[in-house]
Amino acid sequence: MNKKKLGQFFTNPVIAEFMVKLGYSDNVKKVLDPSVGPGVFIKYLNKINSKCEKTVFELDQNMIKLFKENVNDNSKIINSDYLKTDIKEKYDLIICNPPYKKFQEIDDRKQLIEIFKNKYSIKMSGYSNYCVYFLIKSINELNINGKCVYIIPYEFLNCGYGEVIKKYLVDKKILSKIIKFDNKIKLFNDATTTSCIILLENKNNENVQFINVSSLEKLNLIWNDCNENNNEVFLYNYKELNYKEKWSKYFRKKENYLNNDNFIRLKEIARVKRGIATGDNKYFLLNIEKIKKYNLSNCVCEPCICKSSDVDDVIFDQKKFNELKRDNKKVFLFDGRNSVTKSDNNYIKLGESLKVNKRYLTSHRNPWYSIEEKKVAPIWISVFSRNKIKVVRNEMMIKNLTTFHGIYLNNNDDINILFCYLLTPISHKILYLNKREYGEGLDKFEPNDLNDAIILNLNIISADDKKKILILYEQLKSKNVDKVITKLNDIFVKYVNDTLNLD
Numbered sequence: 001m002n003k004k005k006l007g008q009f010f011t012n013p014v015i016a017e018f019m020v021k022l023g024y025s026d027n028v029k030k031v032l033d034p035s036v037g038p039g040v041f042i043k044y045l046n047k048i049n050s051k052c053e054k055t056v057f058e059l060d061q062n063m064i065k066l067f068k069e070n071v072n073d074n075s076k077i078i079n080s081d082y083l084k085t086d087i088k089e090k091y092d093l094i095i096c097n098p099p100y101k102k103f104q105e106i107d108d109r110k111q112l113i114e115i116f117k118n119k120y121s122i123k124m125s126g127y128s129n130y131c132v133y134f135l136i137k138s139i140n141e142l143n144i145n146g147k148c149v150y151i152i153p154y155e156f157l158n159c160g161y162g163e164v165i166k167k168y169l170v171d172k173k174i175l176s177k178i179i180k181f182d183n184k185i186k187l188f189n190d191a192t193t194t195s196c197i198i199l200l201e202n203k204n205n206e207n208v209q210f211i212n213v214s215s216l217e218k219l220n221l222i223w224n225d226c227n228e229n230n231n232e233v234f235l236y237n238y239k240e241l242n243y244k245e246k247w248s249k250y251f252r253k254k255e256n257y258l259n260n261d262n263f264i265r266l267k268e269i270a271r272v273k274r275g276i277a278t279g280d281n282k283y284f285l286l287n288i289e290k291i292k293k294y295n296l297s298n299c300v301c302e303p304c305i306c307k308s309s310d311v312d313d314v315i316f317d318q319k320k321f322n323e324l325k326r327d328n329k330k331v332f333l334f335d336g337r338n339s340v341t342k343s344d345n346n347y348i349k350l351g352e353s354l355k356v357n358k359r360y361l362t363s364h365r366n367p368w369y370s371i372e373e374k375k376v377a378p379i380w381i382s383v384f385s386r387n388k389i390k391v392v393r394n395e396m397m398i399k400n401l402t403t404f405h406g407i408y409l410n411n412n413d414d415i416n417i418l419f420c421y422l423l424t425p426i427s428h429k430i431l432y433l434n435k436r437e438y439g440e441g442l443d444k445f446e447p448n449d450l451n452d453a454i455i456l457n458l459n460i461i462s463a464d465d466k467k468k469i470l471i472l473y474e475q476l477k478s479k480n481v482d483k484v485i486t487k488l489n490d491i492f493v494k495y496v497n498d499t500l501n502l503d
Ligand SMILES: C[S@@+](CC[C@H](N)C(=O)[O-])C[C@H]1O[C@@H](n2cnc3c(N)ncnc32)[C@H](O)[C@@H]1O
Pocket: 006, 007, 008, 009, 010, 011, 034, 035, 036, 037, 038, 039, 040, 041, 057, 058, 059, 060, 063, 080, 081, 082, 083, 096, 097, 098, 099, 100
């Protein structure tokens, strides 16, 4: 099996040492590492106490060889699948960097879900990452007062499949600390993911500490500073934890915006929907050169923004579109339903000869060469971002692919006010409370992350300020955009109640 199939990403020694210190105490007699790899945790453990009884699991023979070379101790090595091995014993310390695999890569997913339902009374989501199966199993192998230390992708705290896991942790009151690394820290060389360290303690915990770590050097400061007076540590009582919500909010000061009339959720005034998915961009996206080559009629060429990088300006109009067209960018979508000429029909036949009609999305469309029915969105917002969210006013009113989500207002009266607000850094700060983190500073929004995101209630803006905002909107077309956005930001910041305490 290859490295990816086995989820082989190795723990940085600084982190490994920290994790051992976090879990170890004089009461620790029996230790388990469910996915040992080269054995970095056992190596550090032996430095503190080499007398513990250690059991380690590893699937890969090559890793076992490495482990033996590296560690060379009396650990009991089990060369089998940890998830499929019945363990009757209980451990005082379970320490693990589990293999990380997306749900699509787990071959025996259905079987695992069934085992977990019967054995641990948990209905795992089919979308679960492989690593959370390890976590749940380990919880059930802990001695009373035992500790479990995992390094695990942070994503499960904020995404759908994590809900049952969070519920499990909350119901058992087993969670004691979550230490979150800043997503700019690259922990694993070839994995794009933000990680966190989780400490579970098998006793009735009352509170959970949520800790931010901004650099690896700061990790060791946690020993001295781990209390609620420290900026980086936020203490929440179990009663305050809601497993149905994203947990990124617990890594900040408690927010009270939800009972503040100055804020609403975006979905109260608009709907965010994903853009069009073609099912085969190579076939459906067209530039002028391709349109000429196949002699396609205007009727089958629907203007569409396909790549976020094609849009540099905050306002997209006919002039910008013409520039892209002239530069031979792919800014048309083939829509075979409107085909009128022989050449149009030939292009459909070409698609069939290339088996475009047999692809997943096209085979579910009728006819396969139609494009998804979606209303044109007046505002686009980027799906992925780094620090700054790209927001574009689609003045030309053309379609967009999934590179952007579309924002559709219930009532278009305030459309340019909302757009101007969404351009500002203050709005991004608040929207980002609902983001998903992809590691290395890359953030993502699914449509519902934005639907649920908080925005300023536009109704509280005075008529005078609205006038000023609309004048600034016009200036976005001609003046220095950054300067105009700064002016807009100044207006909106006034309204953002400082009780939010976002800093
Ligand atoms: C993320 S690596 C961590 C290795 C090491 N503990 C570390 O922290 O550097 C996970 C290890 O688990 C092994 N592995 C993958 N699936 C496994 C399974 N089902 N049971 C036991 N080990 C497994 C992989 O071969 C890999 O060495």
